[in-house]
Each structure stands twice: as structure tokens, then as C-alpha cells.
Amino acid sequence: MENGISVVIPVKNEYKHLKELLPQLLSWVDEILIMDDFSTDDTEKLIKSFAPKVKHFPNTPWNMNESLNTGFSNCNYRWILHLDADERIPDPLKEEILEVIEINPRGLNGYELPRLGYIGSKAITSCGWYPDYALRLFINGKAHHPQLVHVPLQLDGEAGKLKNSMLHYSYRDMEHFIVKFNLYSTWLAKHMLSGEYSRMSVFIKIFLKFPYKYFIQKGFTDGIQGFLISFFDSLYYLVGYLKFLEMRRRK
Numbered sequence: 001m002e003n004g005i006s007v008v009i010p011v012k013n014e015y016k017h018l019k020e021l022l023p024q025l026l027s028w029v030d031e032i033l034i035m036d037d038f039s040t041d042d043t044e045k046l047i048k049s050f051a052p053k054v055k056h057f058p059n060t061p062w063n064m065n066e067s068l069n070t071g072f073s074n075c076n077y078r079w080i081l082h083l084d085a086d087e088r089i090p091d092p093l094k095e096e097i098l099e100v101i102e103i104n105p106r107g108l109n110g111y112e113l114p115r116l117g118y119i120g121s122k123a124i125t126s127c128g129w130y131p132d133y134a135l136r137l138f139i140n141g142k143a144h145h146p147q148l149v150h151v152p153l154q155l156d157g158e159a160g161k162l163k164n165s166m167l168h169y170s171y172r173d174m175e176h177f178i179v180k181f182n183l184y185s186t187w188l189a190k191h192m193l194s195g196e197y198s199r200m201s202v203f204i205k206i207f208l209k210f211p212y213k214y215f216i217q218k219g220f221t222d223g224i225q226g227f228l229i230s231f232f233d234s235l236y237y238l239v240g241y242l243k244f245l246e247m248r249r250r251k
Contacts, residue, residue: 001140004030005101006075007083010060010067012037014085015046017169021085022050028094030077035060035067065145075140082136082153086169087115093164097137100162109157110138117168119177119225126218127229135159136166174228181232181239188240193247202237202244210234 007029011018018034025032032054034047038061047056057074060067072080079101083089089097093113100111114131117124124130135143135153143155171177191197210230213219219226 001078002030002076003079003101004077005079005081005097006030006077006140007032007081008035008068008071008075009033009083009085010035010037010071011039011043011085013039013041013043015039015041015043017085018043018046021083021088022046022054024088025083026050026053028098029081031055031075033057033071033074035071037061037067065151068145072140072144078140080138080140080143084168088167088169090164090167093162093166096162096164100137106158106160108160109142110135110153110155110159112159112161113137114162114165115168116165117170119171119229120173122222122225124222124225124229126220126222126226127213127233128217129229131165132168133161137162177228177232181236185236185240186243188236189243189247192240192244193251199241199244202241205237206234206241208234209237 005028007025009018009021009032011034022032030053032050034043034054034056036043036047036056036058038059044056044058047054055074057067057071060070068082072082081097112133113136114133115129117129117132135155138153138155138159142157143153145151145153171180188197188202192199192202210233213230213233214227217230219230222229
């Protein structure tokens, strides 16, 4: 397999982010695979304008982990970089990635990238949001996603850590935060219903998440955003639990 980088990006109506992200990537990666969950905006039209280097996989249902595994299996280069549409690779990280895939001095199968998350224009450094290392760069065939949402990539072998941070524009504003909150709490309820999440562990997190995020992980240092992140993390488990009870009654 030829040495180079394949990028896999899961999307749903991410035209605005892709319009900025794709040109930044095309100058230094070898192919980009877009796993598209039935987008209704101009995503497909944009992707076609960058063909053949950018490849469109339409109608890929967004159990995101399944779509990512499909993307990984269709990559043609030795290294795979998983990105979300709202993430960016600054130049220092780009140079570090290119150096790693060229040399890989320790012979590792993958690398974790530190991520700096934003709500609007504010960078969040508390609540466990930074450095928030995530396995995103790995050798083709050496990693896969389990089916559970928000369960990290599983790597066959040892992972290293890169130094320079990826930027993650997690939420445009608090309204966007609430939209994602609703989506993720529904996923949590479905996983509880299938037995993949323990009801007891979810119940305990309802009470423990806020003090842990706000005091131990110093959410108070990020002002109102830190408070809301901590509060909604507890609320996420409460709402997920209530949705689970409702789904169970309807069965």
C-alpha cells in the first residue's frame, strides 16, 4: 500500500464547514472520503467540485461509528486521519503529521491528537475539554470503531501522542449545543434500551457529573460556558434516562 494519507469525514448537512475544510486539506493529503448521511444541503454539489480526490459516499446512515468503519475499509493509503467537519488542522499540526507518516520513528500503529474545543469564539480549557486526546491518526487496518456512540477508536497496538493541537469548533453557539444535546441523549437512551449501557451507572452519573466537571475539572475557570457544560453533562444523563424509561414503556 502506498504511503500517504486518506482522510475520512462523516457529515450531515455540513456544507458550510466543508467549504472551509476541504481546500485546507487538499494541498497535503492524498484522498478524502466523505461519509454522507442523506444531506439535503449543497454538500454533494461541493464534493463533486473537488472530485476525484474527494470521494462521496452518499446515503451512509449516521450511526457515525458504522459509517466511519465503512470509510476506513475504503481507504487506499497507508495512513488514515479521521476528522469531523467542524475540526481544523493548523499548520504546526499538519507539519507534525507529515513528519510522523514519513518517519514514524517508534514504529507505532497510531497517534492521539490533542483537541482544543470552542463554543462560539471561546476556547474551553476546563471540564476535561483540553487537551482531550483522541486517536485520530493510524495505520490502515490497525483500528476500528465499536458500535457504541462516543466510545473511542480501538487500536491494534500502541499509540503515541502528537504535541500540536487540532481545533474543534464544537458548537456554533448555545442553540447548537442544545440541538446536539438532544441528539446525543436520544442515542444514550437507545443504548440503555439495548443493554449496552448500565442503568445504574447512568443513574449515578446524574448526580456526580456536575460536581466533577465544575469543581474537580475546574469548569468554574471558564465562566458561564464552564457552568453550562458541567450542568448539561449531568442533565444529559438525566434526560437520557428519562427517554429510556419512555422508550421502554412504548415497547
